[in-house]
Amino acid sequence: EEKETVKSENKEVLIQDARTGLTVEALKKAILNNLFYVQGKYPEIATRNDYYMALSFAVRDRLLQRWTSSVKQYLEGKNRVVSYLSAEYLLGPHLANNLINLGIYKEMEQATQELGVNLQWLIDKEVEPGLGNGGLGRLAACYMDSLATLEVPAIGYGIRYQFGIFEQDIRDGWQVEDTDNWLRRGNPWEIARRELNYEVKLGGYVQHYMDRDGRYRSNWMPELTVKGVAYDTPILGYKVNTCNALRLWKSEAPKSFDFQSFNSGDYNHAVNQKIICENISKVLYPNDETISGKILRLQQQYFFVSCSLQDMIGIHLRQGEKIEDFNVTFAVQLNDTHPAIAIAEMMRLLLDEHDLEWVDAWRVTTRTFAYTNHTLLPEALETWDLELFGSVLPRHLELIYEINKRFLDEVTIKVYGDHQKISSLSIIGEGPRKFIKMANLACVGSFAINGVAALHSDLLKKTVLKDWYAYSPEKFSNKTNGVTPRRWMVLSNPKLTALISEKIGENWIKHLDELKNLEQYADDPEFQKSWMQVKLEMKQELAKRILGKTGVKVDPESMFDIQVKRIHEYKRQHLNVLHLITLYNRLKQNPKMDMVPRTFIFAGKAAPGYKMAKLIIKLITSVGDLVNNDPDVNHRLKVVFYPNYNVTNAQRIYPAADLSEQISTAGKEASGTGNMKLSMNGALTIGTLDGANVEIREVVGEENFFLFGLTAEEVTQKRNEGYDPYTYYKSNKELKLAIDQIASGYFSHLDDKIFKDLVNNLIYHDPFLVLADYESYVACQDKVSEAFRDKAAWARMSILNTARMGKFSSDRSIREYCDDIWKVKSVPVHLNGDS
Ligand code: 73E
Numbered sequence: 001e002e003k004e005t006v007k008s009e010n011k012e013v014l015i016q017d018a019r020t021g022l023t024v025e026a027l028k029k030a031i032l033n034n035l036f037y038v039q040g041k042y043p044e045i046a047t048r049n050d051y052y053m054a055l056s057f058a059v060r061d062r063l064l065q066r067w068t069s070s071v072k073q074y075l076e077g078k079n080r081v082v083s084y085l086s087a088e089y090l091l092g093p094h095l096a097n098n099l100i101n102l103g104i105y106k107e108m109e110q111a112t113q114e115l116g117v118n119l120q121w122l123i124d125k126e127v128e129p130g131l132g133n134g135g136l137g138r139l140a141a142c143y144m145d146s147l148a149t150l151e152v153p154a155i156g157y158g159i160r161y162q163f164g165i166f167e168q169d170i171r172d173g174w175q176v177e178d179t180d181n182w183l184r185r186g187n188p189w190e191i192a193r194r195e196l197n198y199e200v201k202l203g204g205y206v207q208h209y210m211d212r213d214g215r216y217r218s219n220w221m222p223e224l225t226v227k228g229v230a231y232d233t234p235i236l237g238y239k240v241n242t243c244n245a246l247r248l249w250k251s252e253a254p255k256s257f258d259f260q261s262f263n264s265g266d267y268n269h270a271v272n273q274k275i276i277c278e279n280i281s282k283v284l285y286p287n288d289e290t291i292s293g294k295i296l297r298l299q300q301q302y303f304f305v306s307c308s309l310q311d312m313i314g315i316h317l318r319q320g321e322k323i324e325d326f327n328v329t330f331a332v333q334l335n336d337t338h339p340a341i342a343i344a345e346m347m348r349l350l351l352d353e354h355d356l357e358w359v360d361a362w363r364v365t366t367r368t369f370a371y372t373n374h375t376l377l378p379e380a381l382e383t384w385d386l387e388l389f390g391s392v393l394p395r396h397l398e399l400i401y402e403i404n405k406r407f408l409d410e411v412t413i414k415v416y417g418d419h420q421k422i423s424s425l426s427i428i429g430e431g432p433r434k435f436i437k438m439a440n441l442a443c444v445g446s447f448a449i450n451g452v453a454a455l456h457s458d459l460l461k462k463t464v465l466k467d468w469y470a471y472s473p474e475k476f477s478n479k480t481n482g483v484t485p486r487r488w489m490v491l492s493n494p495k496l497t498a499l500i501s502e503k504i505g506e507n508w509i510k511h512l513d514e515l516k517n518l519e520q521y522a523d524d525p526e527f528q529k530s531w532m533q534v535k536l537e538m539k540q541e542l543a544k545r546i547l548g549k550t551g552v553k554v555d556p557e558s559m560f561d562i563q564v565k566r567i568h569e570y571k572r573q574h575l576n577v578l579h580l581i582t583l584y585n586r587l588k589q590n591p592k593m594d595m596v597p598r599t600f601i602f603a604g605k606a607a608p609g610y611k612m613a614k615l616i617i618k619l620i621t622s623v624g625d626l627v628n629n630d631p632d633v634n635h636r637l638k639v640v641f642y643p644n645y646n647v648t649n650a651q652r653i654y655p656a657a658d659l660s661e662q663i664s665t666a667g668k669e670a671s672g673t674g675n676m677k678l679s680m681n682g683a684l685t686i687g688t689l690d691g692a693n694v695e696i697r698e699v700v701g702e703e704n705f706f707l708f709g710l711t712a713e714e715v716t717q718k719r720n721e722g723y724d725p726y727t728y729y730k731s732n733k734e735l736k737l738a739i740d741q742i743a744s745g746y747f748s749h750l751d752d753k754i755f756k757d758l759v760n761n762l763i764y765h766d767p768f769l770v771l772a773d774y775e776s777y778v779a780c781q782d783k784v785s786e787a788f789r790d791k792a793a794w795a796r797m798s799i800l801n802t803a804r805m806g807k808f809s810s811d812r813s814i815r816e817y818c819d820d821i822w823k824v825k826s827v828p829v830h831l832n833g834d835s
Contacts, residue, residue, distance in 0.1 A: 019061040022104050027111035030058035043115070049185055051117050052095075052125040055108070056188035059098050063234040066243035069832045074153045078319065080328065080824045082147060082154040082817075083312055085342060086335035087301060088137030088284070089144070089158050089246060090165075092647025093126040094189045094233075096491055101149075101236045127182045128648050129189075130164035131248075133288035134566045135673050136374050138483075138647070139452075139810075140335055142673075145484040146814040148237030148244045149510065151826035157308035159300060160190075160231045160248035163283040168605050168644045173621035177286075177608050189233050190248075196230035198310040199254055200303050206395050218352055220395040226277040227254040228307035238486050238510060241829040249307045251280035287607045288566045289380045298341075298384060298392050305342045309349055323354045327367035331822035334371045334446065337382045337438035343369060343445030344396040347403070352395070358402075370448035370821050372479070373439070375670050376456065376464055377570065386434035400427055400436060407444050411471070424467045443468045443475075448821045450479045453671035453692040459712065479817055480695055481671040482810035485512050488677045492651040495534045496681065500802075503527070513806035518799060528795035535658070535682060535798070542656035546601075546640050552628055554638045558597035559788050562678070563661035564645055564653055567606040567613040570668040574616050574758070575770045576600070576661055577623060579781050580639060581738040584623075587633050596785040597636040600624075603645035603653065615758050617641065622747040650674075654681045658794075659784060662687035663777065665768040667712030669693075676808040682798040686784055688773070692808070699804045704797045706787075708780035709773040718772060725766035728774065735774050739763065 018029045034054035035041050041050045074081065099105040112119040132138060140156065147154040166177040203223030211217050228249040236243045253274040280303050285292065316329045334340055343365060350361035375381075390397040404427040415421045427444065429435040443449060443465065451457030457478035461469040469476055490497045490509055500508065503521060508514040521527040539556040546554055563576050580600050587595060602620050606613035624639030642649065660678035662669075662685050669691040679685055679696055686706040687693040697705040710718065729736055743759045745752040762770055788794055806812075818824050 019058075020065050022062070022102070022107060024107050024111045024114070027058060027104070027108055028115055030061065031055055031111065031115060034058055048121065048125055051112075052122045053186070053188055055112070055122055056095055056126075059095065059102070059108075060188060060234070062102055062104075063098060063236050063243055066236060066241045066829070066831065067234045067245070069241055070153075070243045070829045072832065073827060073829045075319065077827055078329075079153050079827050080822070081315075081330055082152060082822050082824055083308070083330050083332045084140065084143060084147075084154060084156045084335065085305065085308060085332060085339035086137070086140040086156065086158050087304070087338035088132030088335075089129075089140045089156065089248075090132030090134070090137035090647060091129045091141045091233075091246075092138075092487065092651070093123070093128045095126050096123045097145075097487055098236060100486055100490055101145075101238045103239050127185065128646060129182055129187075130180055130646055131158065131161050131284060133165055133284070133286065135481075135671070136288075136336060139481055139673060142482065142484040142487070142810040143814055144235045144244065144246060145237070145486060146482070146810040148235050148242045149240060149484075149486070150811060150814055150818070151237060151240055151242040151828050152814070152818060152824055153827055154244045155312075156235070156244070156246040157304065157311075158246070158248050159281050159284075159304045160250040161281060161284040162250075165284055165605065165646070166286055166608065170617070170621060170641060170643045173618050173625065175606055175614050175617050179283075190231045191233075193230040193232055196311070197252075198228050198307045200226050200228055200251075200306045202226065202299060202302070202392060204394060206398060218395060218398070220348075220352070224273070224276065225254050226280060226303065227252045228303060230307075230311070241831050242827075243829075247308070247311070249281065249304045251277055251303055253277040286605070287609070289375060289377055289568060289570075290607060290610070291380060291382050292609075293383070293385060293388070295388060295392060298389065301338055302341050302345070302393060302396075305339050306345050308339075309342060309345055313349060313354075323350065323356065324360060324364060326350075326364050330368060331824060332369050333817070333822070334369060334442055336372060336374045337442050340371070340382075340438045340442040340445075341393070341396065343441055344393075344399045344403070346445075347399050348395055351399075362403075362406075365445055366447055369442075369446040370450070371442040371446040372450050372452065373456075373460055373465070373670075374452055376459055377668065378464075381464065382438040383429060383435040384438070386428065386436055389436050397436075400441065403441075403444060404428055414471070421467050421470075425471065439464070440468075447475060448477065449475045450477050450821070451670065452479065452481045453695060454478050454480060455667075455689070455694050455712065456670040456691060459667060477820060479813055479821075480692060480807075481673050481676070482808050482813035483673050483676045483680070484810045485509055485680065487651070488654065489680055493534075493538065493655040493681055495537060496531075496655065496802075499530055499534055508806075510811070511806075512809035512811065515803050515806050518803035522796045522799040522803065525792065528792055528799065531682070531799055532791065532795050535656070538655040539658075542652060545652060546642065549643060550640055552624070552638060552640050554599045554640060555597060555635060558599045558636075558638070559658045559785070560601060560656055561598050561659040561661065562601045562653060562657040562683070563663070564601070564603040564642075564650065565672075565674050567604045567610075567616055569612055569616075570768050571664050572768055572770055572773075573602060573604070574619065574762070575663055575773060575777055576602070577616075577619055578735065578738050578770070578774055579778055580627070580637070581623060581741065582734045582778055584627055584630075584633060584637055585734065585737055585741075587636060591632055591634075595636050596788050598785075599638045599640065601640045601642060601653070603642040603649065605645060612758065612761065615755065619742065619747070619755060619758065626747050650677070654678055654683070657681065657683035658788070658798075659683060660685045660687075662690070662693050663709070663773075664688060664690045665770075665773075666690045666710055666715050668768065676805065679801045680805045680808065682802050684784070684787075684794075684797055684801060686777075686780060695807070696805075699807055700801050701804070704800050704804075706780050706784050708776040710769060710776075715769060718769065723766070723769065723772065725769075725771040726763050728771035729763045732775055734778070735771065 031054045034057045039050040109119045164180045169176045201222035204221045207219040233246040346365045350356040427440045451460045504517040543556045660683040662675045666688045671691040688709040
């Protein structure tokens with residue numbers, strides 16, 4: 001029964017057992033087994049979810065076989081392991097991705113079909129784990145995919161939030177948030193490792209004493225101890241055996257805890273404390289690019305960092321290695337400053353728990369960590385009120401003082417008397433209240449510091465980290481972001497994938513540079529036709545979903561003009577709206593004009609506390625209500641706000657894009673990654689010289705990219721000169737009309753108050769230079785429309801965009817991190833029991 005040969009075409013294949021076989025027969029058997037033994041159902045009464053679970057467990061079994069093989073191989077070889085610390089992982093649904101990486105999508109399609117269920121129907125059942133806000137969390141997920149695909153030993157560490165990013169609903173045109181209860185039907189992709197747990201202290205005070213050997217010691221007496229339990233999710237590489245772990249920590253009350261309180265008879269106290277402990281991993285903070293300085297957020301950061309470091313030290317010591325060699329075993333990457341407390345925690349563990357001397361502990365620490373900065377926005381630079389920090393992490397406050405003191409002593413010698421420099425490099429900020437600067441902690445404690453696109457890395461050196469660059473230039477480098485083509489092309493756009501592979505084979509999926517072989521077909525009318533046919537079909541599919549979700553009927557032949565990303569003033573969704581209103585006004589004034597039909601598609605969440613962002617959503621939906629129902633525009637303009645933008649929806653939107661809106665104020669978007677996904681899927685970009693746009697334009701060619709707007713340098717200059725948005729408002733007729741209409745209630749049933757803050761902000765402050773870029777943007781959009789009329793030329797540009805995007809595979813990014821920062825090599829994994 002367990003060892004059975006397959007009757008199908010290949011007689012040589014052995015089904016090792018129902019849990020590892022990859023043939024259609026083996027998969028069918030596995031699904032039925034799971035339906036019966038895991039879900040407790042027989043096919044006639046099984047629900048859709050039962051089938052989804054049965055299928056997922058069948059896939060997970062196959063991942064586990066590769067995972068155990070990977071772990072075995074890593075331990076035998078004593079290979080350096082990458083440890084990626086991130087407060088966010090925006091993974092997206094697992095099932096289809098795992099089928100692709102296992103290379104059994106077709107087989108599973110057939111297996112389910114033979115069992116009388118539709119695979120896509122089951123794939124659509126998965127609730128995605130939305131454990132991140134936006135680009136930063138999604139980057140961590142792409143990097144996990146590439147690490148495994150490149151066969152690099154790696155662990156991702158993070159938090160198993162019980163509630164991920166909120167679900168967005170649109171009611172009366174406004175964003176309404178609902179909790180994301182993603183675990184309610186169970187999660188077949190994780191394995192709880194109850195035995196893997198660590199205690200984490202919080203609050204309290206520190207005792208100092210001299211031990212018997214005359215050593216100065218610290219004893220942290222916490223107010224509260226919580227327990228972190230490991231939940232592992234296997235991350236399989238594409239068509240390799242490497243399967244790494246994403247290890248997420250769930251917070252619980254330690255056992256000892258209940259005992260104490262129950263014994264003292266204080267039941268309420270026990271229950272309350274249990275809730276406090278469980279609260280730590282309860283919910284993801286929904287702020288992208290802002291910090292809130294909340295105690296719970298600091299507790300979350302410290303909680304997952306402490307569990308992760310204790311775990312790594314355990315792994316290291318169990319291999320029989322000395323604690324002093326920790327940095328030989330692990331290279332730890334800090335995904336922004338969110339886990340930067342790791343630097344102080346590492347010191348605490350080495351000094352207080354493993355008895356190292358300061359200099360030795362500091363040597364190990366500063367050879368372990370590397371720091372990636374993701375933003376230049378001042379409001380996103382993390383600081384903690386010093387008193388608050390000390391109330392949560394009293395021992396770490398002492399350690400930070402000591403780290404800072406030793407560091408500033410060294411600085412003082414080098415910059416002799418330059419108080420400006422000393423205070424800018426200090427980890428502790430002075431003001432009415434003192435505060436801890438997490439970026440500075442990350443910089444002192446790391447051997448490498450990088451930005452996420454060439455322009456961003458350059459600006460880092462010139463602005464926020466200027467003094468750090470002057471002090472240790474050797475630490476700085478650029479690592480331009482990338483995205484995984486497995487999810488963002490193969491999985492999202494199977495038709496385009498088939499068309500490409502038909503011409504150039506399948507190698508490009510792992511070696512994205514090979515897409516350049518498509519260039520030779522860019523002028524081929526047949527290929528152009530097939531290319532645009534795929535695009536049209538993806539637009540038709542999206543049109544159906546739009547109708548279902550919003551009731552708006554859109555024309556798949558119109559230009560799909562797409563801006564999908566978090567809603568933020570610096571990303572300038574309102575600039576896009578001003579253009580939309582301008583087109584509307586032109587049509588109203590001249591109803592017979594020959595205008596290229598456009599469908600404006602917006603999607604994205606606003607942080608629940610970010611008033612202006614929520615108002616921008618209301619503006620989009622308000623303009624939409626008027627435009628979509630105005631017979632004068634005769635279906636030449638449509639406006640859609642696609643609700644609840646997440647990974648699942650992104651996968652459906654990117655393939656349908658004609659035009660990709662990347663219109664942030666130059667110097668504000670560190671990189672952007674949606675820009676890459678859209679261009680890979682054949683969208684043309686209209687964009688500023690910001691973030692990775694600069695590099696995208698470089699590779700696709702300036703003739704295949706619609707550039708507009710001020711440069712980062714010009715933005716700074718304009719500000720210094722004293723930027724006055726009002727003069728732009730007054731002097732541009734179309735701009736003034738659009739703004740006056742918003743202000744007067746033209747789009748809001750004559751309510752002239754609703755958009756007042758937005759309008760006043762634009763004409764009197766305009767911190768992101770929307771008005772300064774308006775004219776250049778509209779002129780550029782006119783060129784886009786003209787270009788869209790020439791179908792062959794557009795197809796050519798679209799093909800060339802895809803063909804030239806090889807650089808933006810996350811495989812390339814990860815290779816750079818491996819070679820330049822982590823110094824790790826790939827370790828091919830042999831499947832256990834495979835010969
Ligand atoms: O430009 C993006 C970048 O592509 C940047 O805004 C984003 O990171 C992406 C990946 O590198 C980012 N997110 C955050 N900071 N930068 C952030 C800050 C605080 C909380 C959550 C996310």
